[in-house]
Amino acid sequence: MAPAPTRGAARALRCGAVGLSTGLLAVLAHAGGGGHLPSLPHLLVFALAIGWTCLPLTDRQLGFGELLSLVGVVQVAAHVFLVVLSHQPRELVPAPAMLLGHALATAIVVVALAGFEQAVFRLAAAVAAVLPRRLSPPLAVAPLRIPIAAHPPQPLAEVLRRRTVPRRGPPLS
Numbered sequence: 001m002a003p004a005p006t007r008g009a010a011r012a013l014r015c016g017a018v019g020l021s022t023g024l025l026a027v028l029a030h031a032g033g034g035g036h037l038p039s040l041p042h043l044l045v046f047a048l049a050i051g052w053t054c055l056p057l058t059d060r061q062l063g064f065g066e067l068l069s070l071v072g073v074v075q076v077a078a079h080v081f082l083v084v085l086s087h088q089p090r091e092l093v094p095a096p097a098m099l100l101g102h103a104l105a106t107a108i109v110v111v112a113l114a115g116f117e118q119a120v121f122r123l124a125a126a127v128a129a130v131l132p133r134r135l136s137p138p139l140a141v142a143p144l145r146i147p148i149a150a151h152p153p154q155p156l157a158e159v160l161r162r163r164t165v166p167r168r169g170p171p172l173s
Contacts, residue, residue: 005120006059014058017116019051021109022071026078029105033098035079036086046081050074061121064114071109075102 005014023046031037038046054070062070079102083092094102 005061005124010120010124011055011058014117014120015051015054018054018058018070018113019047019049021112022074023047023050023078025105025109026075026102027082029075029101030079030082030098033101034095035082035098036088038082038085042085046078062113062117064110067110067113067117068106071106071113075106078102 005011023043027038027043027046057066057070079094079098080092
């Protein structure tokens with residue numbers, strides 16, 4: 001069976017890459033725009049939440065538009081999360097420098113993740129091309145069982161005729 005980046009460890013790796021890259025660059029963009037840096041546990045919880053949230057999306061290869069919308073939503077969520085952590089509600093509307101930082105972080109992450117997605121799927125295709133394939137069906141280990149009806153089905157007219165008109169023949173004496 002060919003390895004698929006939409007299952008198993010490869011899928012977890014893809015989710016981790018999305019979570020870490022998006023979360024870390026969102027925090028760096030937020031700090032670069034004049035925001036406050038969160039503590040490391042908060043940062044790790046946020047990155048894990050992003051990775052866990054993207055798990056349903058990684059059942060197929062993500063395109064550029066899907067990555068752009070995912071990372072854009074994460075950037076907005078990161079900004080709100082960091083403002084709430086810093087207890088500064090007046091910073092909810094970002095300053096122009098912070099807005100520019102989040103936009104640049106979004107562009108960097110989307111380009112990096114699009115390249116990563118293509119590389120992972122190309123690598124999986126190359127590995128699948130090298131792996132041996134089963135060209136014949138597996139050998140039978142038991143006789144083939146075919147269900148056969150005990151009595152062939154009879155039309156309703158035949159059943160009624162046999163019940164209403166008995167067979168005639170010589171006496172049994």
